[in-house]
Amino acid sequence: MFGIVRPCTHRLTDGLKAEWVAHLCGLCLALRADHGHFARVVTNYDGLIVSVLTEAQTGRTPAQRRLAGPCPLRAMRTAPVARGEGARLAAAVSLVLASAKVRDHVADRDGVLARRPVAAAARRIAAGWDRAGARAGAALGFDTEVLADAVDRQAGIESLAGPGTPLLVVTEPTETATAAAFAHTAVLAGRPGNAAPLAEAGRLFGRLAHLLDAVEDREADAASGAWNPLRATGTSLSEARRLADDALHGIGLALRDAEFVDDRLLHVLLAHELRRSVDRVFGAGACAHRGHGGRPPQGGDPYIGSHGGGAGAHGAAGPHGGGTPYGAPYGGGPGGDGGVPPRFGFRGEPPKPEPRGFWAGCAVFVGLCCTCRLCCAEQYEGPWSRKKREGCCHKCDCNCGGCDCCCPCDGC
DSSP states (O other): OOOSOOOOTTTBOHHHHHHHHHHHHHHHHHHHHHHOGGGGGGOOTTTHHHHHHHHHHHOOOGGGEEEEEEEGGGTTEEEEEEOSHHHHHHHHHHHHHHHHHHHHHHHHTOGGGGSHHHHHHHHHHHHHHHHHHHHHHHHTTOOTHHHHHHHHHHHHHHHHOOTTOOHHHHHHHHHHHHHHHHHHHHHHHTOGGGHHHHHHHHHHHHHHHHHHHHHHHHHHHHHHTOOOHHHHHTOOHHHHHHHHHHHHHHHHHHHHTSOOSOOHHHHIIIIIIHHHHHHHHTTOOOOOGGGOSSOOOOSOOTTBOSOSSSSOTTSSOOTTSSOOTTSSOTTOSGGGSTTOOTTSOGGGOOOOOOOOOHHHHHHHHHHHHHTTHHHHOSOEEOTTTOOEEOOTTOOOOSOOOSOOOOSOOTTO
16 A cells, blocks of 8 residues: 555544545445456545545435455455446556656656566566556546656656756656546536636645655665666755645635535545645644653544544543543542442452463464554554554554644634
């Protein structure tokens, strides 16, 4: 999975979290249905924004959802997923842009791609994705040639860039590609008046994606000697941050000029999460969920969940942001029981579970692996010890506070 907009699901309300998962799974299943199982590897967080944009303009209808079967990434649960033209356009765009990413890695001779047989195989896969994306785009009235042209021009621009070259010259092909994809959602939604503002939002989103990718890869590119737009043009981090902040502001202004039926999820992704992505990449963001640092929320947002620090929905503030539902920490209340129900042990401590045997633990371990809970779960029970463990990838990278955008939107 790749992409710059990676929302913290602890902060989303249950409804918006389900909608975000629906679009993510919808993109994955659209790739599988139209292009085969292997194409699902190009599923990415940014591609689903195309699907979200389309649905925000049309409104959600029962025909735009279907019930998907169990999936390991959903802990083997079924779920309603997005379908329709928005998901298919997101799949076509994801294929073409993933193809560009593969060719870029081949050109940089990254990792195993430095070996000629592997690089040749990667180029064939990328070419197949280009053709598949073009077919899917044509079926939706979208000419992916603008994406392919942007990819082809990128290499030439990079070869000519040097100290003093404006950074925006280097980001232009990416801006052009994302502008075309965003604008076509207005065509699919039957709202031609939205095409111009969405093209502007897409152009700035592409700029931001290119900038953040360059900042994230700066140290790794310097160590490996790979080309990096910041080093090549002599652009400082402070200038890159200024350009990123300008792009954020411009996206907000452009979206205000477009008309939407229901833009709640779109607002969270492009007003809240995009800013947090910038803060994360430039080292200014931290997560307040489960005591990972960051400031507690000040005020609330109807689109944002209540987790993340401060006095939560359960009363007194505690180390996990919400305290306990009984008004005091375990064992700290009057009479030494903290108001904990009788089912808890001495001084409110829960009884320790008995460890599992070897074979039973092995069975549980296999289940945890197959459902991805070892890496993605916020908390799971150890297969043998039965102690509480945290998934290695569950920690969010956000400040779980309230809305900090400057737009006069509902709920801010």
